[in-house]
Amino acid sequence: MEKKLSEMDFDEEGTVKEIEENLKKQVAGMGIREGKNVRMATKQPIKGPVVVEVDKSFTSLGLGIADKIVVEVE
Amino acid sequence: MPLSVDARWDLIDKISKQTVEFGARKHTLKDAIAELTVKPLTGIPVAIAVIYGFWSFFCDFAGTLFTDGFMVRLFDEHWLPWLQSVFPGGLKNPFYALMVDAGHIEGGVLVASDNCFEAFGVLTSGFFVVFGVVLWAVLAFYLMFAILEDAGYLPRLAVLVDTVLHKIGLHGYAIVPTFLSLGCNVPGVTATRPLETRKQRFMMMTLLAIFVPCGAQIGIMQDLVPEMMGWIFLTLAIGYLGFGFILNKIVPGKSPELIMDVPPYQMPTLRNIVRKLWIRTSRFLIVAVPFVLLGSIIVGLMYLTGAMDWLAAVLGPLLMGWFGVPSETVAPLIAGFLRKDLAVGILGGLMEQGIMTTFQVFTSVILLCIYFPCLATFALMLKEENGKEILGSLASLVAMVFVYGGLIHLVGIMLGVA
Amino acid sequence: MKILLMGHPNVGKSVFFNRLTGAKVLESNYPGTTVDFMKGWMRLEGEDVELIDVPGAFSLEPKDRAEEVAVKMLAENKDSVIVCVLDASKIERGLYLALEIIEKGYPAVVALNMWDVAEDKNIRIDVEKLERILGVPVVPTTAISGEGFKELVSKIKEAAPVKIEKIIESAGGRESAAVS
Ligand SMILES: Nc1nc2c(ncn2[C@@H]2O[C@H](COP(=O)(O)OP(=O)(O)O)[C@@H](O)[C@H]2O)c(=O)[nH]1
Ligand SMILES: [Mg+2]
Numbered sequence: 001m002e003k004k005l006s007e008m009d010f011d012e013e014g015t016v017k018e019i020e021e022n023l024k025k026q027v028a029g030m031g032i033r034e035g036k037n038v039r040m041a042t043k044q045p046i047k048g049p050v051v052v053e054v055d056k057s058f059t060s061l062g063l064g065i066a067d068k069i070v071v072e073v074e
Numbered sequence: 075m076p077l078s079v080d081a082r083w084d085l086i087d088k089i090s091k092q093t094v095e096f097g098a099r100k101h102t103l104k105d106a107i108a109e110l111t112v113k114p115l116t117g118i119p120v121a122i123a124v125i126y127g128f129w130s131f132f133c134d135f136a137g138t139l140f141t142d143g144f145m146v147r148l149f150d151e152h153w154l155p156w157l158q159s160v161f162p163g164g165l166k167n168p169f170y171a172l173m174v175d176a177g178h179i180e181g182g183v184l185v186a187s188d189n190c191f192e193a194f195g196v197l198t199s200g201f202f203v204v205f206g207v208v209l210w211a212v213l214a215f216y217l218m219f220a221i222l223e224d225a226g227y228l229p230r231l232a233v234l235v236d237t238v239l240h241k242i243g244l245h246g247y248a249i250v251p252t253f254l255s256l257g258c259n260v261p262g263v264t265a266t267r268p269l270e271t272r273k274q275r276f277m278m279m280t281l282l283a284i285f286v287p288c289g290a291q292i293g294i295m296q297d298l299v300p301e302m303m304g305w306i307f308l309t310l311a312i313g314y315l316g317f318g319f320i321l322n323k324i325v326p327g328k329s330p331e332l333i334m335d336v337p338p339y340q341m342p343t344l345r346n347i348v349r350k351l352w353i354r355t356s357r358f359l360i361v362a363v364p365f366v367l368l369g370s371i372i373v374g375l376m377y378l379t380g381a382m383d384w385l386a387a388v389l390g391p392l393l394m395g396w397f398g399v400p401s402e403t404v405a406p407l408i409a410g411f412l413r414k415d416l417a418v419g420i421l422g423g424l425m426e427q428g429i430m431t432t433f434q435v436f437t438s439v440i441l442l443c444i445y446f447p448c449l450a451t452f453a454l455m456l457k458e459e460n461g462k463e464i465l466g467s468l469a470s471l472v473a474m475v476f477v478y479g480g481l482i483h484l485v486g487i488m489l490g491v492a
Numbered sequence: 493m494k495i496l497l498m499g500h501p502n503v504g505k506s507v508f509f510n511r512l513t514g515a516k517v518l519e520s521n522y523p524g525t526t527v528d529f530m531k532g533w534m535r536l537e538g539e540d541v542e543l544i545d546v547p548g549a550f551s552l553e554p555k556d557r558a559e560e561v562a563v564k565m566l567a568e569n570k571d572s573v574i575v576c577v578l579d580a581s582k583i584e585r586g587l588y589l590a591l592e593i594i595e596k597g598y599p600a601v602v603a604l605n606m607w608d609v610a611e612d613k614n615i616r617i618d619v620e621k622l623e624r625i626l627g628v629p630v631v632p633t634t635a636i637s638g639e640g641f642k643e644l645v646s647k648i649k650e651a652a653p654v655k656i657e658k659i660i661e662s663a664g665g666r667e668s669a670a671v672s
Contacts, residue, residue, distance in 0.1 A: 024079045024080070025079055025551070025553045026333055026553065026555065027333060028079050028082075028083070028551055028553070028588055029500070029549075029550025029551030029553070029585065029588060029589065030333065030335060030550060030585060031582065031584055031585030031588070033079075033083045034080070034083075035083075035087070041109060041112070042109065042112045042113050042114075042117075042233070044114050044233065044234070044236070044237050045114055045237070046237055047237065047240075048114070048233075048236055048237030048240075049233055049236045049237070049240075049246065049331075049332050051112050051233060051336060055582060055584055055585065056581065056582065056613065057335065057336075057337075057582050057585065058108070058335070058336040058337075058338075059333065059334065059335055059336060060112075060229070060232070060233045060236070060246070060332055060333075060334045060335075060336050061331070061332065061333055062236070062240065062330075062331025062332040062333070063331070064331045065331045065332070065333060076592070076595045076596070076656075077591070077595060077656060082588060082591055082592070082595075083588070085591065085659065085660055085663055086584055086587050086588060086591065088663040088664055089587065089622065089625055089626075089659075089663050090583065090584050090587070092618070092621060092625070092663070092664075093617055093618040093619075093621045093622040093625070094583055094584075094615065094616070094617050094618075095615070095616040095617075095618075096614070096615055097613070097614020097615060097616065098614060267556065267557035267558060268556045268557065268558060269556065270555055270556050333555065335500070335501065335502075335550065337501070337502045
């Protein structure tokens with residue numbers, strides 16, 4: 001099933017399916033890219049940022065950014 | 075020739091497949107702690123505990139142990155009486171008044187001061203402010219800050235507060251310059267550089283310069299009016315968020331969303347902590363000492379020449395009418411252009427003479443925080459951003475001081491305490 | 493010739509810098525900004541060479557002032573050797589920056605720092621093979637204990653620019669890795 005990264009539940013894992021073109025460069029340095037496994041490490045309430053784990057490193061992304069990343073989950 | 079982002083990743087995948095083998099992933103205790111401190115349910119209580127611990131250490135170590143336990147006695151019982159006995163001249167001698175003790179009127183007669191807040195001398199009040207109070211506060215602050223910084227806690231704090239700060243157009247990362255400014259606004263301004271856009275940096279600097287009191291100032295306030303600290307911080311925090319909200323609406327530019335690496339926790343090393351402590355404290359002293367001494371000389375001279383009384387008479391109606399503080403507040407406000415800690419110290423002297431109500435003390439303390447950044451901060455802001463932006467910053471500052479200062483007065487009137 | 497230490501924040505660049513330089517170091521301010529960087533000198537085959545601790549950057553696509561400075565410093569020092577400091581336990585995203593630098597034509601040496609951490613995490617890296625593919629020296633290091641530093645220093649002179657097409661080839665062809 002596909003969903004937005006921002007819609008993943010806490011501790012849910014998935015594979016990055018698609019990243020909006022102009023966002024790709026911005027998150028590349030953090031190791032976030034299509035085909036990678038991601039895990040939702042934390043979600044903050046009231047539209048706060050998320051923290052995702054990719055390759056054992058953690059990155060915090062604003063919700064608006066997490067909206068632009070599509071993941072495939074089981 | 076450079077590759078596209080996708081092509082580069084493809085290449086890395088190929089390289090990694092042939093050369094890297096990832097063993098089984100173990101979830102360690104460190105990972106568990108790392109997650110607990112960013113999850114809101116556990117992270118927020120942890121953050122409150124950390125800040126509470128920070129504040130207790132600040133008060134106990136700097137305030138109670140060093141300042142009250144040792145420095146106040148050293149300065150009031152030894153340094154001041156000793157200077158009063160050996161310094162040439164006497165109470166009515168202008169040089170003596172400038173350097174040691176201006177004295178004050180009690181029952182119509184000029185009497186000698188019995189503590190370093192009241193004395194107003196360069197060698198007494200000036201030295202006491204720097205070495206008796208402020209140095210210990212700043213040292214305690216930077217020690218705690220360096221530990222949190224090296225342990226890797228700050229990015230977690232940034233994640234937790236991003237929710238709130240994003241609403242006023244800033245990043246969660248803005249907590250770092252804000253927090254650092256609670257030590258000294260100068261490195262705080264420097265720390266605005268990881269913010270991404272001009273708008274964010276401009277907003278951050280303006281908010282810092284206005285609403286974040288520095289460690290020197292907090293140290294003195296904590297010594298003078300410990301019972302008011304909660305209200306002071308609350309008033310400043312409301313101003314920070316409220317004014318930030320308004321600035322976000324009127325300042326053009328973008329507020330991009332957070333993309334931030336959250337590095338793993340690390341055991342802070344003693345060597346690194348000591349090095350940072352040394353660098354930051356020595357920089358603080360280089361900025362603070364000359365300005366405090368210069369400030370005490372200027373204020374002293376203005377008293378001696380009558381310039382202060384003249385200014386008090388001119389500005390008195392405005393101060394009393396709009397902000398509800400007595401005309402004597404002119405002196406600390408003048409000193410505040412140079413150093414906020416000295417300014418609060420002078421305010422302390424006025425308090426001891428009993429010419430202010432509690433609410434007036436409160437309003438004055440807030441006014442001292444917000445009416446202008448200290449000279450060193452202002453100079454750095456000038457260097458950091460171009461003149462036009464600084465003008466904008468100043469214009470919003472003036473508007474804000476009148477609005478917020480007046481508002482506090484109004485609330486005071488409505489509550490019947492002003 | 494200058495040597496630039498580049499890498500993500502928190503990978504150990506400053507520990508490298510402190511270990512490699514002598515007593516004479518300078519903290520400088522990049523003109524027009526408040527971004528500080530450290531500058532010092534190291535002995536390299538009997539010569540004193542300038543070493544710069546460049547502010548940390550995640551990529552050459554600057555997001556903030558510190559990253560901007562890193563990119564500018566790279567552009568202004570065309571004749572320097574870049575020591576790419578990577579966190580071996582996060583090698584892939586480290587390679588992203590290293591490749592960006594190599595693509596720009598700089599001679600580079602890759603230091604796989606935090607080797608101890610990678611070992612703890614059960615990450616095994618075939619250094620020789622990586623070196624063959626990249627065509628630049630690759631040295632595992634643990635900066636806090638100084639392990640690997642001698643080898644790293646001895647390899648700085650071997651650094652030479654590598655064409656990215658050659659790396660693609662050694663990695664096994666170009667079918668999907670199209671040059672943009
Ligand atoms: N375990 C381990 N820690 C390291 C190593 N190199 C650096 N560190 C630690 O990693 C942290 C970041 O190092 P630093 O030099 O400040 O990183 P920089 O941001 O790249 O300059 C410090 O706490 C170092 O002590 C290493 O090889 N192994
Ligand atoms: Mg560093």
